[in-house]
Amino acid sequence: MIRPARNHPGFWAFVAHRVSGVALVLFLPLHFLALGLALESDAALEGFLAATEHPAFVIGEWGLVTFLTIHLAAGTRVMLLELLPWRDTRKGLIAFGAVLAVAVGAVFLVRAG
Amino acid sequence: MPQRANQTVLDVVTWIQRHAEPALAYRFACRVGVCGSCAMTVNGRPRWTCRTHVSRVARERRLRIEPLRNLPRLKDLAVDMTPFFEKWQRAQGRFTPTRTRAEPMAAVRPDSAPRRAADAGIECINCGVCHAACDVVGWDPDYLGPAALNRAWTLVNDVRDGDRHGVLKAASAGGGCHSCHTHGSCVEHCPVGINPTAGIAGLKRQSLLDLVGGGLP
Ligand code: SF4
Ligand code: SF4
Ligand code: FES
Numbered sequence: 001m002i003r004p005a006r007n008h009p010g011f012w013a014f015v016a017h018r019v020s021g022v023a024l025v026l027f028l029p030l031h032f033l034a035l036g037l038a039l040e041s042d043a044a045l046e047g048f049l050a051a052t053e054h055p056a057f058v059i060g061e062w063g064l065v066t067f068l069t070i071h072l073a074a075g076t077r078v079m080l081l082e083l084l085p086w087r088d089t090r091k092g093l094i095a096f097g098a099v100l101a102v103a104v105g106a107v108f109l110v111r112a113g
Numbered sequence: 114m115p116q117r118a119n120q121t122v123l124d125v126v127t128w129i130q131r132h133a134e135p136a137l138a139y140r141f142a143c144r145v146g147v148c149g150s151c152a153m154t155v156n157g158r159p160r161w162t163c164r165t166h167v168s169r170v171a172r173e174r175r176l177r178i179e180p181l182r183n184l185p186r187l188k189d190l191a192v193d194m195t196p197f198f199e200k201w202q203r204a205q206g207r208f209t210p211t212r213t214r215a216e217p218m219a220a221v222r223p224d225s226a227p228r229r230a231a232d233a234g235i236e237c238i239n240c241g242v243c244h245a246a247c248d249v250v251g252w253d254p255d256y257l258g259p260a261a262l263n264r265a266w267t268l269v270n271d272v273r274d275g276d277r278h279g280v281l282k283a284a285s286a287g288g289g290c291h292s293c294h295t296h297g298s299c300v301e302h303c304p305v306g307i308n309p310t311a312g313i314a315g316l317k318r319q320s321l322l323d324l325v326g327g328g329l330p
């Protein structure tokens with residue numbers, strides 16, 4: 001259960017920013033593995049790419065795209081808040097990032113499906 | 114305990130102290146939201162208890178009243194505010210005068226941008242609610258916290274202050290404004306509507322500007 005004092009959009013945005021960041025770091029080795037296979041031989045890469053057709057992989061990719069959008073939106077938000085003269089856009093930017101992540105994820109699913 | 118219309122959480126604590134537990138330790142003074150001494154954790158959130166109506170915060174007629182977080186407990190509901198005020202000093206949250214009382218008062222335009230920025234944070238009552246709400250204060254014992262940094266920001270914007278550079282330096286050193294994660298728990302809970310996150314963002318920006326040579330005059 002979340003502590004009551006933490007239950008507000010600003011804290012959730014921090015959690016989403018952090019979780020997406022860690023998830024992306026964990027994904028990176030997989031990404032490098034794919035690149036490494038491409039260097040090794042065509043067949044190895046083909047095998048890997050065939051595995052990416054699997055629905056579980058598509059779901060994973062959807063998560064990746066969504067997390068990337070979340071991380072990008074959350075990071076841009078912090079930079080906008082800290083570098084520009086203060087305007088009361090804190091929660092607006094959080095809402096924008098959330099909507100953007102859902103939208104980008106949906107577009108990905110439509111195109112993949 | 115008798116229930117009354119408009120009963121505050123502080124009324125409840127006082128009733129308990131007078132009728133049930135005479136040794137209960139807690140703090141208050143003004144009872145009207147001015148002195149900032151009555152803050153406690155009420156149902157998990159830091160609040161000024163003298164201006165918090167029971168009817169607004171009780172859940173299923175239950176109240177859980179605890180001392181403020183992030184400060185050492187002295188006894189029962191009273192915490193030691195010393196670290197809070199020490200951080201205030203470490204952030205150089207004090208005015209450095211440039212004139213004596215014999216000289217005329219400085220003329221400051223109320224509608225100038227720096228004055229407006231200072232005014233936005235000046236009504237702080239030192240209640241420690243934001244300090245208790247902030248997770249970074251809990252994680253990093255060195256972190257100055259929202260209240261001290263908010264005070265520093267008002268001074269950085271006070272054209273009468275004789276050492277604004279010193280304030281900026283103190284507030285942006287290790288454990289200063291750059292440690293803030295922009296959670297905004299301070300803004301969510303400040304009872305007088307101050308936005309320390311905005312001031313801390315201002316300090317971050319100002320210290321960056323200072324670094325590239327576009328800083329304070
Ligand atoms: S915005 Fe900064 S000072 Fe305020 S609660 Fe968050 S981390 Fe603490
Ligand atoms: S900024 Fe608000 S919450 Fe923090 S000490 Fe001042 S009045 Fe209390
Ligand atoms: S008793 Fe003074 S602010 Fe609550």
